[in-house]
Amino acid sequence: MQRVVIVGAGLGGLRAAESLRSAGYSDAITIVGDEAYLPYNRPPLSKEALAGGVDIESLEFRRKASVDDVEWLLGSPVVGCDLAARTVTLDGGASLDFDGLVVASGIRPRRLPIPGPAGGRFALRTAADALAVREYLIPGAAIIIMGAGFIGCEVAATAIKLGCSVHVVALDEEPMVRPLGQELGAAMRRRHEARGVRFHLGHTIVAFTGDEHVRSASLSDGTELKADIVIEAVGSVANTEWLNGNNLNLSDGLLTDSCMQVETPLAPMVAVGDLARHPNALFGSVPRRIEHWNIPTETARRAGPTLASLLAGEEPDRSPFIAMPAFWSDQYETKLQSFGMPGIADRTEVTSGSVDGACIIEYFDATGLVGVIGVDRTAELAPYRKALLARS
Amino acid sequence: MVKITVDMDKCQHYGQCCFEAEDVFALDESGKLVYSKEADESRRADVESAADVCPMQAITVE
Ligand SMILES: Cc1cc2nc3c(=O)[nH]c(=O)nc-3n(C[C@H](O)[C@H](O)[C@H](O)COP(=O)(O)OP(=O)(O)OC[C@H]3O[C@@H](n4cnc5c(N)ncnc54)[C@H](O)[C@@H]3O)c2cc1C
Numbered sequence: 341m342q343r344v345v346i347v348g349a350g351l352g353g354l355r356a357a358e359s360l361r362s363a364g365y366s367d368a369i370t371i372v373g374d375e376a377y378l379p380y381n382r383p384p385l386s387k388e389a390l391a392g393g394v395d396i397e398s399l400e401f402r403r404k405a406s407v408d409d410v411e412w413l414l415g416s417p418v419v420g421c422d423l424a425a426r427t428v429t430l431d432g433g434a435s436l437d438f439d440g441l442v443v444a445s446g447i448r449p450r451r452l453p454i455p456g457p458a459g460g461r462f463a464l465r466t467a468a469d470a471l472a473v474r475e476y477l478i479p480g481a482a483i484i485i486m487g488a489g490f491i492g493c494e495v496a497a498t499a500i501k502l503g504c505s506v507h508v509v510a511l512d513e514e515p516m517v518r519p520l521g522q523e524l525g526a527a528m529r530r531r532h533e534a535r536g537v538r539f540h541l542g543h544t545i546v547a548f549t550g551d552e553h554v555r556s557a558s559l560s561d562g563t564e565l566k567a568d569i570v571i572e573a574v575g576s577v578a579n580t581e582w583l584n585g586n587n588l589n590l591s592d593g594l595l596t597d598s599c600m601q602v603e604t605p606l607a608p609m610v611a612v613g614d615l616a617r618h619p620n621a622l623f624g625s626v627p628r629r630i631e632h633w634n635i636p637t638e639t640a641r642r643a644g645p646t647l648a649s650l651l652a653g654e655e656p657d658r659s660p661f662i663a664m665p666a667f668w669s670d671q672y673e674t675k676l677q678s679f680g681m682p683g684i685a686d687r688t689e690v691t692s693g694s695v696d697g698a699c700i701i702e703y704f705d706a707t708g709l710v711g712v713i714g715v716d717r718t719a720e721l722a723p724y725r726k727a728l729l730a731r732s
Numbered sequence: 733m734v735k736i737t738v739d740m741d742k743c744q745h746y747g748q749c750c751f752e753a754e755d756v757f758a759l760d761e762s763g764k765l766v767y768s769k770e771a772d773e774s775r776r777a778d779v780e781s782a783a784d785v786c787p788m789q790a791i792t793v794e
Contacts, residue, residue, distance in 0.1 A: 355784070381789055401789060404780070634748070637784055668746050668787055677746060718747055719763035725751070 342367040342651055345428055345436055347418045347582070348444035349373025351381070352613025352636035354401055356442045359644025361406035365651065369410045370436060372428070374417035375466055378403070383633055385470040386494035387670050390477070391501055394470045418445070423586040423606035440647045443594055443602065443611040444640075445579040447631065452486075452574060456548025460569045464491055476569045479503030484557050484565055486545055487573035488515035490669050493528065495571055496537050497671040507565050508532075509540045509557070510574075519667075519683045520676075521703065524713065527695035531674060545570075576631065578615040593617040593629040598661040600643035601650070608650035610643035612636055621660035621732045623681055623710065630665050638663035662732045664725060677718045680728045682711030693717065700724070707731070734771045734779050735794040742790035749782035749791060757782055 344360060346353045349371050357369050373379075380399040384390070389399060413430070420429035427435045449463035462473050473495075477483070481504045485492045488510035499506045508515070514525030515532065529539060540559055547558045548570070557565050578593040588604060589595040593615040596602055600618060602609040611618075613636035617629045642661055649656040669676040682688075685703035693699030693715070700720060703711035708731070712724035736756065745765050749757040756779055757767045771779055776793070783791035 383787060402783070402792070633787060634785060666748065668744075670744070675744070675746075717763075718745060719759040719761075722747075722750070 342439040343437065344369045344440040344442060344647065344651070345438035346371040346442040346444055347421075347428060348446055348579070348613070349375065349377075349412065349414060350379050350444060350446050350613065350636070351401065351633070352446065352616075352640055353442065353444035354379040354403060354407070355637045355640035356444055356610075356612050356643055356647075357407045357410050358404045359640045360442075360648055361404070361644075363645040363648035365644070365648040367439075367651075369407070370413060370438075371410055372413040372416055372418050372430065372436070374415070374431075375468070376415040377467060378412065378414070380467060382465070385467065386464060386491050387498060390470055390474060390495065390498045394467055394474055396467045399467065418582045421583050421586060423588075423604060423609070426607050428582070438607075440608040440651045441610075442643065442647065443580075443583065443609070443615065444613050444636070445582070445615060447576040447578050447593075447614045449572065450575040450577050451572060454545055454548060457550045457552050457554055459553035460550070460567065461548070461554060461572060462569060463572050464495060473569070473571060477502045477504055480505065481568045482566045483507070484509060484545070484567045484570045485573065486510070486570060487575070488512050488517075488539070488541070489573055489575075490516060490519070490667075492571070492573035493532065493671055494669060495573065496532060497535070500532075500535050500537060501672075506537045507540060508537055509543055509545055509559060509565075511542060511544055513541055515539070515541075519678070520713065521682065521685065521688045521701070523688060523690070524695050524701055524715070527715075528671065528674075530696065531672060535672060540565075576614075578629070580615060595627055597658070599646040599656045599658050600639055600661070601646050601656065608647055610647045612639040612643045619661060620665075621662045622664065622728065623684065623731075624707075632665050632667040634666045635663065660732070662729075664729060675716055675718060676713060677721060678711060678713040679721060679725045680709070680711030682713055685710050692720075734773060734776050736767060736769055736771060736779060737792045737794075738765065738767055739790040739792070740765075742788045743786075744788050746787050748785045748787060752782035752785055753778040 417431040517525040594611045646656040682703040687704045698716035
């Protein structure tokens with residue numbers, strides 16, 4: 341009897357277990373997660389669930405019958421791993437033996453060391469975070485959002501809908517500028533401004549004031565903003581500390597090869613989801629980490645058969661990995677849908693419509709089309725997606 | 733037979749399901765999801781993939 345231990349009970353962990361089962365692995369699986377909940381869907385936490393009330397049960401993923409016999413150790417952080425001994429250590433000191441390891445511990449929000457009180461400063465990753473933030477989103481509340489990426493902008497839209505006063509402070513020149521580019525980023529800013537969001541771009545927060553709880557924030561341009569709470573959405577850090585000391589490449593997430601295997605002579609090991617830095621044959625040989633919701637599922641589809649082969653003493657399929665990065669975002673009534681990697685483009689072209697309304701934008705680099713984004717034009721993106729798939 | 737239900741209160745018409753099983757799910761000209769309520773047993777794996785990739789987790793497969 342073999343045992344696979346999966347660290348991280350999120351989307352990637354669940355899909356990895358299901359993928360191991362469909363690849364024919366029928367021995368034991370233990371999934372260890374630090375959160376108290378079975379895997380649930382995170383995207384609604386900045387959108388409809390934050391607006392409507394965070395009901396964790398309704399966010400839970402359906403689990404396939406094939407994983408009914410999986411052992412779940414929830415509320416149980418993994419604090420260490422000895423690959424040579426093939427054990428992971430749980431908080432509290434207990435250890436678990438494994439024959440194969442799946443790393444699915446995801447990322448967490450980056451927190452900045454800013455002087456001032458810690459009370460009232462939040463980040464948004466978990467249902468517990470959303471529950472805490474929700475309490476403060478009442479009409480008239482003064483909300484400061486640090487960071488103008490997707491999560492920051494989605495929370496801004498939700499807070500405005502709930503009647504809050506919203507300021508967004510970010511170093512970038514436009515909201516979501518990296519994934520969307522200048523032109524669409526500026527158009528999204530105008531949409532937010534029309535709803536009442538105030539942006540402080542090119543600036544950061546240098547200090548908070550208040551006793552235990554934040555009362556106001558001082559910006560780098562001297563502006564002083566009142567704050568009932570601050571929501572910090574300024575990037576992420578991979579949850580890989582528990583793997584330290586095993587001679588792995590942890591420089592930005594966890595490096596894998598094209599079949600999601602982690603290169604180590606010590607144990608059969610794969611990684612999935614937000615923390616896996618993997619090559620994608622659609623976009624050259626550079627391994628990248630992609631924090632999109634579809635990636636845990638895509639990487640798990642590949643990692644399951646790989647680990648099943650390694651555990652059976654067989655050579656895994658090492659053919660190139662091809663996965664279409666896809667993300668969506670909901671802000672007010674606007675729906676963005678993207679395929680490919682618009683973020684690596686150096687040239688964009690609005691091929692249909694205008695950026696201030698419904699439109700389709702193509703993104704290019706020297707190799708040709710690398711991404712497409714539809715603004716309220718989801719149904720028309722299929723041919724572009726097909727063209728992107730043809731890059732492989 | 734595979735039985736398919738989509739919770740249309742949850743569905744946001746992102747159309748991700750269409751790429752997994754284009755014979756079962758499609759977006760019509762106005763961008764709204766249309767789908768078959770039944771599919772042949774041989775389509776089960778793709779229909780389950782479609783349910784997996786739904787951002788709103790609106791698809792149930794029996
Ligand atoms: C608020 C929010 C909104 C989002 N919206 C969108 C969107 O609109 N579109 C989109 O494409 N993507 C979106 N995403 C991104 C998407 O949710 C992620 O890409 C996805 O959840 C990644 O899954 P994962 O399994 O890799 O990581 P996670 O879902 O983070 O799962 C990892 C799990 O491992 C646990 N863990 C970490 N360390 C340990 C440890 N040492 N021991 C035990 N357990 C541990 C974590 O607590 C977590 O439960 C959003 C994310 C957030 C937070």
